[in-house]
Amino acid sequence: MDTDSLRAFVAVADSGSFSQAAERLFLTQSAISKRIAALESRIDAPLFDRIGRRITLTEAGHTLMPRARQILAMFEDTQRALTNLSGRVHGRLSLATSHHIGLHRLPPVLARYRKRWPEVSLDMQFLDSEQAYQGVQSGALELALATMAPQTPVHITAAPLWxxxxxxxxxxxxxxxxxxxxxxxxxxxxxxxxxxxxxxxxxxxxxxxxxxxxxxxxxxxxxxxxxxxxxxxxxxxxxxxxxxxxxxxxxxxxxxxxxxxxPLGYLFHDHRTLSNAARAMLEVLEASRETDGNDIATR
Known part of the structure; x- marks a missing residue:
C-alpha cells in the first residue's frame, strides 16, 4: 500500500471529484483513476460509490480513511524531520489564511518571507477560519492564519498576533x-x-x-x-x-x-514536526506582531 495511492485516495475523498483531485496533485485524471484502482485491487474492495456525478465513500472507504490520513501524516512528518537536519530552508509550505488576513495583514509578511527564503514553495489556500482550524487538526495544513477560536482545540497551539x-x-x-x-x-x-x-x-x-x-x-x-x-x-x-x-x-x-x-493569529498542531520553512514563517509572523497584541500562545 504505497503512499502515492493513499494520497490520491484522500484527495478524491476530500474533493469529491477525480478531476479536482488530479488538479490538486498535479496529475492527470487517468493517473488518479489508476492509483485508486490499484488500491482497490490491493484491499479487494471498492472505495467509492459513483452515482451519476456524485462520488461517496463506501464502507471500506470510511474504514480506510482515518488510517490513510494517519499513515500519510507519519510519512510526511518523518520526511520533515529528516529534511530539517540539513538546516536548509526550502521545500513546500502548506499555509492557509482567511480572506481578510490574506488581503489586509499578510502581504508585507509574504514579501519579507519570499525575499529572505526564495527556495520555499508556498502552497497557500484561502479558507474560512473555521475550515483552517479543521485543516490543521486533520494534518492537511502545516500552518494557518485565522481568527482565533473562543476555545482552542486540544493539541493546537494558537498564537494571536493582531x-x-x-x-x-x-x-x-x-x-x-x-x-x-x-x-x-x-x-x-x-x-x-x-x-x-x-x-x-x-x-x-x-x-x-x-x-x-x-x-x-x-x-x-x-x-x-x-x-x-x-x-x-x-x-x-x-x-x-x-x-x-x-x-x-x-x-x-x-x-x-x-x-x-x-484576535487574529497563527496556529499549528502540537504533534506535527514543523518544517524549517514553517519555522521560518513563524519568525516573520512574530516580527509582525502588534505591540499591543497578546504575546501568549494558548493551548
Missing part, C-alpha cells in the same frame, strides 16, 4: 445613522448583515447581544467582509466591520458598548 477592533456600521441613510450613543437594544430592532452562523466573528457579535438578553435578527449572511460592506452600504442592514474596511460608503455608529475585538 487585534481587529470591530465597528458597528450602517448605510448613511439608514434610520440608525441619525442616532447617538445607541444601545444594543436599538440595534436589535433592525435587521443585521453578518458572517455565517458557524463563524467565530458571528458568535462574538451575537454573544454580546445575548448577554443583554437580546436577539439579533440576521437578514443576510456571507463570510466575505468586503461583500458585507457592500450590502450594508445599500441599506440592507447594520453590521460590524474592522477598521481596515471602513470607508465613505458606510456610516460608523456610536454605540454604548465596549468595542468588540477579535
Amino acid at each position: 487585534v481587529d477592533r470591530l465597528h458597528f456600521v450602517c448605510a448613511a441613510d439608514h434610520p440608525l445613522a441619525h442616532g447617538t450613543r445607541l444601545s444594543l437594544a436599538a440595534l436589535a430592532e433592525f435587521d443585521a448583515v453578518l458572517p455565517g452562523e458557524q463563524t467565530f466573528t458571528r458568535a462574538m457579535v451575537t454573544d454580546a447581544f445575548e448577554r443583554s438578553g437580546l436577539t439579533v435578527g440576521v437578514s443576510m449572511s456571507t463570510n466575505y467582509l468586503e461583500t458585507i460592506r457592500m450590502l450594508v452600504s445599500t441599506g440592507l442592514g447594520w453590521s460590524v466591520l474592522p477598521e481596515t474596511l471602513l470607508d465613505d460608503s458606510i456610516h460608523c455608529l456610536d454605540v454604548a458598548h465596549p468595542p468588540i475585538e477579535r
Whole structure:
C-alpha cells in the first residue's frame, strides 16, 4: 500500500471529484483513476460509490480513511524531520489564511518571507477560519492564519498576533445613522448583515447581544467582509466591520458598548514536526506582531 495511492485516495475523498483531485496533485485524471484502482485491487474492495456525478465513500472507504490520513501524516512528518537536519530552508509550505488576513495583514509578511527564503514553495489556500482550524487538526495544513477560536482545540497551539477592533456600521441613510450613543437594544430592532452562523466573528457579535438578553435578527449572511460592506452600504442592514474596511460608503455608529475585538493569529498542531520553512514563517509572523497584541500562545 504505497503512499502515492493513499494520497490520491484522500484527495478524491476530500474533493469529491477525480478531476479536482488530479488538479490538486498535479496529475492527470487517468493517473488518479489508476492509483485508486490499484488500491482497490490491493484491499479487494471498492472505495467509492459513483452515482451519476456524485462520488461517496463506501464502507471500506470510511474504514480506510482515518488510517490513510494517519499513515500519510507519519510519512510526511518523518520526511520533515529528516529534511530539517540539513538546516536548509526550502521545500513546500502548506499555509492557509482567511480572506481578510490574506488581503489586509499578510502581504508585507509574504514579501519579507519570499525575499529572505526564495527556495520555499508556498502552497497557500484561502479558507474560512473555521475550515483552517479543521485543516490543521486533520494534518492537511502545516500552518494557518485565522481568527482565533473562543476555545482552542486540544493539541493546537494558537498564537494571536493582531487585534481587529470591530465597528458597528450602517448605510448613511439608514434610520440608525441619525442616532447617538445607541444601545444594543436599538440595534436589535433592525435587521443585521453578518458572517455565517458557524463563524467565530458571528458568535462574538451575537454573544454580546445575548448577554443583554437580546436577539439579533440576521437578514443576510456571507463570510466575505468586503461583500458585507457592500450590502450594508445599500441599506440592507447594520453590521460590524474592522477598521481596515471602513470607508465613505458606510456610516460608523456610536454605540454604548465596549468595542468588540477579535484576535487574529497563527496556529499549528502540537504533534506535527514543523518544517524549517514553517519555522521560518513563524519568525516573520512574530516580527509582525502588534505591540499591543497578546504575546501568549494558548493551548
